[in-house]
Amino acid sequence: MERRQLLTLSSGLVAATLAGCIGEDGSDDGDSGASTPTETETPEENSDGTDTDLSLDNDQLDKLVAGTNAFAFDLHGEFVGDKPAENVFASPASAALGLAMAYAGAREDTREQMREVLRYRLDDDLVHAGFEELTEQFDERSKGGSDGEQPFELSVVNSAWGQSEFPFRDAYLDTLDSHYGSGLQEVDFREDAPAAREDINEWVATETEDRIEDLLTEGSLTALTRLVLVNAVYFTANWKHTFPTEATSEETFTALGGTEHTVQMMERDRKWSYAELDGAQAVDLPYVGGDVSMLVVLPPEGEFETYESNLDQGALDDLVGSLEPQEGTVHLPRFEFDWSVELSNSLKALGMEDAFAEQAANFDGIADTEEDLFIHEAFHKTFVAVDEAGTEAAGATGVVAGTTSAPTDPFEFRANRPFLFAIRDRPTGSLLFLGRAVDPEGWR
Secondary structure (H helix, E strand, C coil), rough: CCCCCCEEEEEEEEEEEEECCCCCCCCCCCCCCCECCCHHHCCCHHEEEEEECCCCHHHHHHHHHHHHHHHHHHHHHHHHCCCCCCCCCCCCHHHHHHHHHCCCCCCCHHHHHHHHHHCCCCCHHHHHHHHHHHHHHHHHCCCCCCCCCCCCEEEEEEEEEEEEEECCCCHHHHHHHHHCCEEEEEEEEEHHHHHHHHHHHHHHHCCCCCCCCCCCCCCCCCCCCEEEEEEEEEEEEEEECCHCCCCCCCCEECCCCEEEEEEEEEEEEEEEEEEEEEEEEEEEEEEECCCCEEEEEEEECCCHHHHHHHCHHHHHHHHHHHHHEEEEEEEEEEEEEEEECHHHHHHHHHEEEEEEECCCCCCCCCCCCCCEEEEEEEEEEEEEEEECCCCCECCCCCCCCCCCCCCCEEEEECCCCEEEEHHHHHHHHEEEEEEEECCCCHHH
């Protein structure tokens, strides 16, 4: 993709594939065609109980965001535990939306485990209505103001790819359509799973400006696949205060493992939103329009891993609450990298075990079938690019604790060692992206 003048972009995507466990003779046990409720079915069996006309008040939306942000930090901890010395960049918003579509069809213990891991504290109907409202707010703000200027592009889209003539429940499809804008696209996994994979990957590439390619790897879809749920988040924006290219110079960055690397260090001197708390420095870098920003956190030197392990929505909210306008100089490296992960191990470690177990999973809310549906795999893939023109930003929401006053002398923020960064939607506090930059060897 050609980079536009003055742009920053990143994209995140999650896809969950649900498979069916079928009989040894290879035949399906379910009926064909869309299901209709029978007189003997209970409301819980033929409906997910959602109300498509609900709207949330501010307190309810705040509760949904707080829970989703808490889930983001849980996931980040699992990612770092698997690869402690590597760069990490994830889209909590994408993961939450992709899994919420699967949650709409979960029942009994599977549902309870997913609720706990996903940190839902609202009734199911409010959860789905809340994600719809958040998506609408993101879309509205990205359209720009009355002057017609688009401050940034933030695209959040969902899609559902289902086996043709499979008995999906009408109530489940209504939930996907009403709250996630995702009508079912019928494909034939039984006869040609590779062709279905190509179609889904092509959709993903289109929605992310070709930044996410081959999300679904070869062999990830089989004749047993019944449903693939996909969310894609694409973001591009310019800094409100760009870094002058003539100020960029070579500087040494010390990676988490202690190795030294030469990087291109950007520099800008002005008044920034800045805070120092518990030995860490934080600076909030706004994008054009001011609704989205990148919060960059530089832990105390030599204490990166300890600080990161204690970072949660409350701690990050403390930093956000401490931000004050302050004159100073920001030194931030240019960087760009891809990142991907198969989510199942992380989600199971957090307690979402039944959803991935053939015999234990209960997704009866998805289809009227004798097949045992379960989540086969969950993929997550991202891309981030940061330069003088723009970059991504996010922050967590939570309870504000004690803060410290801003220093009176000009500060210097020099990110020449491992740092954390987050892209947040300021009006809601939603984490769009969350990552760590610790090793320039993985940048390009």
